[in-house]
Amino acid sequence: MDNIKRIAGIIWILLGPLSVYYLVKTAVIEISKKPVLDTKIQWTVFVVVFIPIAIGMVLFGYYALKGEYKHLPESSAEIID
């Protein structure tokens, strides 16, 4: 199980850049199809908001790959280091 958790980390790491690529690509296509202010704002908001989340996903994957989730903290002493 621990190995699966670690290997799955690679998937989460890849998921971050892949989702940003898909999002930016769709944004460019949609804005060029209908270059009005509403479309530009909508897609800019989507891209700006989801990029930090995608970075978070990469970080999560990295932690998983490093085996950080092998053991979850059972007391606050383990969390506040």
Next chain:
Amino acid sequence: MNQTNEAYNIRKVIAASSVGTLIEWYDFYIFGSLATVIANQFFPKTNPTAALLSTLATFAAGFIVRPFGALVFGRLGDLIGRKYTFLLTLIIMGGSTFAIGLVPGYAQIGFAAPIIVLILRLLQGLALGGEYGGAATYVAEHSPSNKRGYYTSWIQTTATLGLFLSLGIILITRHILDQDPVKSISKFNDWGWRVPFLFSVFLVAISIYIRLKMKESPLFARLKSEGKVSKNPLKESFSHRSNLKMVLLALFGATMGQGVVWYTSQFYAMTFIEATCKLDFDQTRTIFMWAILFATPFFIVFGKWSDRIGRKWLMLAGMLLAIVTYRPLFRMLVSITDTQNKTEVTTKKQIRSSFQIVDNSNDTLRIRTINHFFTDGTSLVETSTDTLYTAPGKVTLKPEVKTSKIVSTQNYWLITGIIFIMIIYVTMVYGPIAAFLVELFPTKIRYTSMSLPYHIGNGIFGGLTPFIATLLATIYSGDKLVGLYYTIIVAGICLLIGALYINNKIDKDISD
């Protein structure tokens, strides 16, 4: 005697927290429910800057500002205490809502109107971002470990009941302003929309009074007396690797999937029934009100159950059921409301036309209404509007057609049943989540740490669901249900992460 006092105290704690949180949700939802009416009053489409402000008000407040509110008020809650922080969020939310009801329209004060409304809407989003974490933490920190899921599940009912209250107040106000229903709706669109906003002030006043009488959370009070309160909750929450990894796990393994299920069942389904299935405005709202009413007790059921079997598998089961059944359930909604499959009673068909002179011209507006009736009791009203031009050769290329259906009583309850099932999924994923989040983080940074993943999951992943799903349906117009793939993919990833990495163990001691 002690046990009786304890039970009485916890009931007071739950009531004080839940009523305030319910009112905050009500305040937040009435803006969304009245977005079209508000847009006409404050953001005229003819003016591009006002339209830009409208888009910002829609997007910024619900999605971007909520996580910021979580950070601002979460930090405050970990520094000065839960009680005063969620009292502050209530005052900000109530004040902004009441003020929106008072702002003069664009026609009266021009650009100042949309700018003021945008600022007030941002304040609403900010306040909401701070409220939930405070209420959930406050109740959880009063609860014994064996009833934490049960007690916090009362807080979990508030978001859905807030929606119920907003739908009900809007529906009642739309119909009581005049004896003639058409005139009543017209008055509502003109000035009556302000009533639900102004009404909020009474609810907020009662809630502030109740909350003022409450004491600080015992766990936080103890931490404060021992001088162990966090000095920098933001730094401790997000720069310490051991806590940050739990924040990320909470987001990607729980709140992200919970958010999309919540918004698909209760918001996208409503948009879908009204815009895609073309069901009547009032019928759509009453269907949701019934479904919410029947499903709400299940928040408590699943919250309580989670105290016995753990939070993890209940939440993940809700996600799994949603992933597997959303498409068949939405397909049923399409099928039930599709008049192509029904037999029309042609003898009952009514066609009416009316004409209005267009202001400042000689052209005429033609409004054609066709009423269709079907053997199963469904009726359909088709209203097409076009302009008859006096200038030779000028014709309306495509008349504007609006369709509205009223389904039979049997189908009405069938649709209510389908929505009920979808809201049951919400109760499964949402009922235990407050207890789950509270148990994940230590007391000194709990408010900050749990608020951020909650509001990214709900505000961004969840809040964007209706927009992304509708957008997908516009891009890939061949499949009416294509919008559901957003929910299915997000909930699917969350389900996998949750199943792999989350622990089902209930934390007995959250006082550390």
